[in-house]
Amino acid sequence: MKRNRLFILASLACLLYSCDLEDDIFGGGRDSKGGAQLSCDNLTFETVDPGNYIEEIHTETGYGPLRVYARARNSDGELETDNRAMLFDSENWTGDDDDLIADWGNVLIIQEIGEENEPNDNRWGGEIEITFPEEVTVRSLRVLDIDNREGDNENNCWAILYNKDGKELHRQQFVPLGNNSRQTIDLGNTSGVTSIKVIFDGEGIIGSGAIDNIEFCVPADGENEEELIGCTRIRTYWLDHADPETETYNAAWNDYREQPFFDSGSTYLQLLQKTPMKGNAYFMLAQSFITAKLSVAGGASTTTEVDEALAGATAYFNKETEPEVAELLVWAGILDAYNEGEIGPGQCRD
Template sequence: MKNKYLSVAALALSTFLFVGCDDEDIKDFFPKPSDGDSKNWDIINFEMYKTGFLTEVKSSNGTGPIMVNAMRRQSNGTYANGNHAMIFNTHTPTGDDTDLFTGIHHPQGYDLSKVLIINQDMNSTPNDNQYGGTMTLDFSSMGTVTLHELTALDIDKYENMSYVRLYGANNRMLLEKKLMNMGNNSVQVVDLGNTSGVMRLEVTLDGTNNGMPAGSGAIDNIKFMKD
């Protein structure tokens, strides 16, 4: 949930604590990215892009293009027209999205820098959409890929219907993985099971807050290799 009252400076202090989670809880729920066989994995980390809208990306090794789309859900549950895929800088949150901050003083020491969000409108200022939606990365230009893991940021307690889904040929679902709804500023590394034959990755941010659709959050560090 967006906090309209906290500044980034305040986040650098004790306001970064997770409500209801002690240190052991946090250690259990926030694994670090795996390093195993890392030389074989390519990664999409969005670092080469400026904040703003985009329709395609390449990996850190220049693999691509990988088409990107973000469907923005509206307060009435319907989806808006247009591609709302936006690069967001977690070092300097805009749009009052202090819950997407990472960097120095993050409780788990995460520094994600640039991430992908669903923007709440078509204005140029990054501002994640509180009502949720679906982010899609299409790998089909390179045939199929094997997906290893991705990182998700800020899946709130009430966003308990948020999922990662992987699709192959003929729109066949290969994997469905529920995201942990751990709260503001939370970071989780999602194991995608080294699933091969993937043509499309979808991340749906979904839940209900006070009777309204909810689903703010971001993704980063998508590890894959060409099949």
């Protein structure tokens, strides 16, 4: 939403000031919350023949291996310990699984307890865990056949994302849409993920289900995930914590409170105190710039795009460059997103 708003803002400015927006103003590949350049992939389960148990698998581009482990639930509601991760051909179904018919090719199921002759999903459900070889950003996965019928309701099915320390980062419940239903589960473009747990559970006979097409992104070649440290704050916080005579004073102001803001005729504090002036690109950028600089002084890490916006703004305020108005607005928008916690380490919660 933020980027859409920024793009609209910049586009309107371009209409007025004749700038060129043919190239992606946000750099195209910057797709994680931290701003790192990403390369995206899709685990389709097509690199191993159906009918095989799997412990690891690669994507069709060769990325991997991703480790796979599935535990089947028995009729007593307990999870078995052996790996029952099986590939099922949704276009040539076997067993009694006509409810898994789809044009999805191979999908991943939890193999039925006691069934070894052909792929057949476990009627009592279970859990699947997929582990990545590094931290990734997870976008979505597809789910097949989450039932919703009287006595058999798969109303407790989830995808849960974890980091390398086992901390839960995100969870999303599947909607029981009925027999042979298909849905794409949005996993929030969540970064720092090292494993996904998929749970098939609910009321009654609740095992029928399969997953496919796990869409994820990794740092592009030569790029590392940017380490995110600290947190950011918005303009009103800094105004409320600018008086050194109070207990709430934030020492990040020490180097800025009385410092002249370039040749504006105002100090950093005076300029931030002024009522925001819509339509004045210099002023909009200045207030976003000051707010961001204070967060950085307070220990918040930045991202590549934030660093670029700060550097571009500094050169502009020093009268070293004469960028188009649209570019000023884009820098202001990036810094605004940083201050509000939409990119970078996130906003402070206190």
